[in-house]
Amino acid sequence: MAKPNTDLKVLIVGAGFGGLTAAIECRVRGASVIVLESNKERRQLGDIISFGSNSGRIFKAWPGVEEALDAICHHSSGLDFRSYDDEFLCRQTWGAEAEWGKRFNGHRGEIHEIVWNHALSIGVEIRLGSKVTEYFETDTAAGVVVNGERISADVVLAGDGVRSTARTIVLGFEDKPKSSGYAVYRAWMGTEELKKDPLTAWLADPKIDHHVGWLGPDVHFLVATLQQGTACSWVLTHKDDADVEESWSAPGYISEAIAAVPDWAPIVHSIIRATPEASLVDWKLVFRDPLPTWISPKRRITLIGDAAHPFLPTSIQGASQSMEDGVTVAVCLARAGKDNVPEALRAYEKIRYPRVLATQRTGVTNRDAWHKADWDFVRKNPESVKLPRQDWVLNFDAKTHAEEVYEKTVEELRADPGWKPDPTL
Ligand SMILES: Cc1cc2nc3c(=O)[nH]c(=O)nc-3n(C[C@H](O)[C@H](O)[C@H](O)COP(=O)(O)OP(=O)(O)OC[C@H]3O[C@@H](n4cnc5c(N)ncnc54)[C@H](O)[C@@H]3O)c2cc1C
Structure with a gap:
């Protein structure tokens, strides 16, 4: 130095x-x-x-x-990848990069x-x-x-x-900021509602932090739990061609987030529905x-x-x-x-x-x-989504x-x- x-x-x-x-x-x-x-x-x-x-x-x-x-x-x-219809695809672990x-x-x-x-x-x-x-x-x-x-x-x-x-x-x-053609619904919430639903209760595990990604055509949904199962954050990236407003606080609506993944697995809908609407934002992804x-x-x-x-x-x-x-x-x-x-x-x-x-x-x-x-x-090469x-x-x-x-x-x-x-x- x-x-x-x-x-x-x-x-x-x-x-x-x-x-x-x-x-x-x-x-x-x-x-x-x-x-x-x-x-x-x-x-x-x-x-x-x-x-x-x-x-x-x-x-x-x-x-x-x-x-x-x-x-x-x-x-x-690791991060577990699943398809939009909830088929397990693969698990990506981070052990190999621990030395980095x-x-x-x-x-x-x-x-x-x-x-x-x-x-x-x-x-x-x-x-x-x-x-x-x-x-x-x-x-x-x-x-x-x-x-x-x-x-x-x-x-x-x-x-x-x-x-x-x-x-x-x-x-x-x-x-001017340019639209990337995508936006993200994002939420941070407690896990009380998740615990009440048999489909999602496992996410609120006090011993294990979970990280799961559901992938589908032109949409992805990632969920992470942390702080001894008390907190959960999810992001749902979807197509969005609306005018770009560089605002982090654009309100998100549960019904619109569900509409972005209409025929997806019930667990995805359950996680979205367990979210207090006030904590949901729809963030336009812009670039310059x-x-x-x-x-x-x-x-x-x-x-x-x-x-x-x-x-x-x-x-x-x-x-x-x-x-x-x-x-x-x-x-x-x-x-x-x-x-x-x-x-x-x-x-x-x-x-x-x-x-x-x-x-x-x-x-x-x-x-x-x-x-x-x-x-x-x-489906034939599930590891390809890593x-x-x-x-x-x-x-x-x-x-x-x-x-x-x-x-x-x-x-x-x-x-x-x-x-x-x-x-x-
Ligand atoms: C509100 C907000 C929320 C974000 N949330 C996430 C997130 O959840 N996940 C994620 O991955 N990334 C998020 N990001 C982006 C991420 O934080 C940034 O990519 C990264 O941290 C770059 O940081 P930065 O210091 O360059 O800019 P920023 O983190 O944007 O910091 C810029 C700072 O400059 C201040 N500022 C602006 N104009 C002036 C001025 N004229 N005079 C004095 N101060 C000024 C702002 O108030 C702000 O504190 C967020 C960014 C913002 C602004």
Whole structure:
């Protein structure tokens, strides 16, 4: 690790997983860090979120965080696949990838709280109710305007999520979200109703966390139970060509969720019917074309996380890649030092861009492998529905990688000052 960067001042916009990871990793390298979050209180909506072993190793490096996550996360040795009419297809186990590291799946808000508290405990300052409305940069500084106040630093990391305004303000890049043609009904609930129904009672097992996926033509339904059989989360991905509204809180209706799987197995209908309607959301799956660059003209502001690159959930990598961004940008800033911030941001972009692009594409390939499956083929080859577990995605250590390639990357950029990412690769 580079020597502590005790005089580097970092401003981070957005306290999502990308912003908080960048904050923690910059702070442990000695920078002073302020995170500006528009929400007035720590509030993370949502339901189940998955962190692969590539981000699991980032959590594990933060003292006390692994233990806190273990207490609330889902623990199962495998995922059972069944057909829409409830024929058992196969079980995908995770033992083979144990050496890649630990995965963490759990409630987004609960995991976020643990990371938030860790950031505070190491001296990250988080300012709530701080909506950034302007960005500025000079050759020697960058900053933002919040509630009429100008705040300056050496560098600004804009992790303001999929609806990022930094994209427009910093890069002048105005793009509309595009529909992916799909939406997801999502729910997080207690298991009281499941326990009452003989078809579903087994899911509320206090000793075993269950993970089951029912697959059918252009629809998939995944269920996970956790916290000693007291909690259950499910997602139902279905075709949806409606106009995209990038809202997480679009209400979902039980009758519409059932209508998306009309002739499916009774157990699927039972799980949906056991859901309190108030906890059901219908989330439109949107994507955006890759940006031509993530960094500002004077190279003192960069986008990180979903602001730079939204992910489809079927990649199971959105949050993990935002954490890899946070680690990588922190390594680059520490290696470059306060006097070379523009070089650090260019190196960050060059290191991350091709990997993010390739990982984003797995969202489409993973989804289509299930949704476009030939069912005659699947019945004869049930193992074909297993999730591809790419070792180049999961068996990856962002911190070590950034440390290893930083010097070479900087040399390449010095030799080619006009280098730009290639979104078509
Ligand atoms: C409400 C919500 C619920 C989600 N639920 C799930 C889920 O259940 N499962 C899943 O897999 N993924 C979920 N995601 C997506 C997942 O969390 C992201 O892909 C991933 O964590 C990327 O994180 P990020 O830090 O880049 O962005 P986000 O997690 O979106 O964080 C961005 C942060 O920036 C803040 N912000 C935005 N604009 C400003 C501004 N102008 N000034 C200051 N702060 C600002 C936002 O309030 C937010 O806290 C959810 C995202 C959101 C926003």
